Amino acid sequence: MIACNQAIIDRMQSSVPLIPQLGAHLVAAGGKRLRPLLTLASARLCGYGEKEGQKRHIRLAACVEFIHTATLLHDDVVDESTLRRGMASANALFGNKASVLVGDFLFARSFQLMTADGSLEVMAILSAASATIAEGEVLQMSTQNDLSTPIERYLEVIHGKTAALFAAACRVGAVVAQHDREAELALEQYGTNLGMAFQLVDDALDYAADQQVLGKTVGDDFREGKITLPVLAAYEQGTEEERRFWKRVIEENEQTEDDLPHALEIIAQRDAIRITIERARDYAEKAVAALACFPESGLKNLLRGTVLYTVERAR
């Protein structure tokens, strides 16, 4: 991870000063670096990265983080967020223009890194994941404010915007290791299910978490009229009066100051957080089960621990 962080910093350099400046802000904000960790751990689980000179996984982990960071920068523009990982978001500090353009730069840089690596298979996986992320985000946009969104559509959205890159991050690790096809697909399954669990928990936390702990603004999704499982579940189980409330605040986007506390209350009453977390647990179980083909090892424990951490941060 240290080598990967260094690669991230090195490859964010540019002759245009604003790019490393904004880059430094993002690096300082840190974040969990979950996706590059998945690439590194997957490669190691498949036996790559211990021998002298085996460094491809480090570069590709940086590459995965660049794609992720680019989408975060663009997300914050799209969502007009002012906080990210508990710090002022890049768009709030540097402006939307810079966020769009530096996102583009990081995306381009990630493809330069892949090209330098030279594996067409890796490029196919990561460019397909990048397209899927954008599709997921567009789909999310078209469900916004729409309480009639089926849960399946919501799951499709989070698959696109989150699980696809988790899956690609893991799969790339196996490809680098040139491990067998079974391992590659198992790690992809692991990543997909972990990503689904991760996003479900994230969506639950938006209606439950303590901002200081989480480093994100509670109620962001609410204010944007984003359709997530907590809202869909509360709406489905809601009384007539509650449904009118949801229609006003989400569909018509007419919100007053008291609406968020009221929404949190209804969501608690309708058990919508528990419903969301349970769904996350189902995916988490599948993620762990996908690792069955690998023998027990410290790395397998790490990947299993990542699943646990993902679900348990909801407490």
Added chain:
Amino acid sequence: MIACNQAIIDRMQSSVPLIPQLGAHLVAAGGKRLRPLLTLASARLCGYGEKEGQKRHIRLAACVEFIHTATLLHDDVVDESTLRRGMASANALFGNKASVLVGDFLFARSFQLMTADGSLEVMAILSAASATIAEGEVLQMSTQNDLSTPIERYLEVIHGKTAALFAAACRVGAVVAQHDREAELALEQYGTNLGMAFQLVDDALDYAADQQVLGKTVGDDFREGKITLPVLAAYEQGTEEERRFWKRVIEENEQTEDDLPHALEIIAQRDAIRITIERARDYAEKAVAALACFPESGLKNLLRGTVLYTVERAR
């Protein structure tokens, strides 16, 4: 070009309806398709594309247009433009969010197309060009409203935001044809110089053109306080009073309705359009000169004609 247009339409498909919808709007708006034309013509000039089954240049031309379209979509968000190619811009019609995300999708899709083509050399050229474009745009942002920007910095900006992709589009054509290194570098030189001329003329037209003919809003650059050669030249040659005017409208961005007509007047008086066009002509000459190593042919005439068209549209 017909095959390339078809490839563009085909590859813009997605299961998320908004993407082909917005795509159709962009395709309908048409544009000059100058960059894919450069890829096709360069490949043909190097002897590729006439034999049965030689279709790589078509896919890569589509790929170049996707990169260009993605940057246009993001530019319009960054510039808050409402017109593009004489039609309502995508961000005005579909919103900024859609423009950012569909831009990302097209960018990702272009890398999928490159991966399917399979040439690491092509990927290196186009991913480097993509990073350079983003750098150019960020650099442009940091010169905004700054009348002390040296002309060299301005030239660096237009090299990044425009000439780099022109150069890459041409070079990719030569690479596909597996022509010799000399041809590859000659076409890159041609593209770079053509791109510089193209952007200089574009910047001149923003202070001179008839909107109906040009399909862009005259005075866009002025309103955004963008630093372009017409402004730098007029400022440099200006009286004390004129300099105060430029400082107010560009640096302090305090503009009233009468300011654009006044700016156009000063720019005409200070010969700033002619200065800009002359600079464009210098680059145009270099572009034509770069073709010297190729024997005369219809395709060489086409590439020469493209240079002429680029400079002469300023009349």
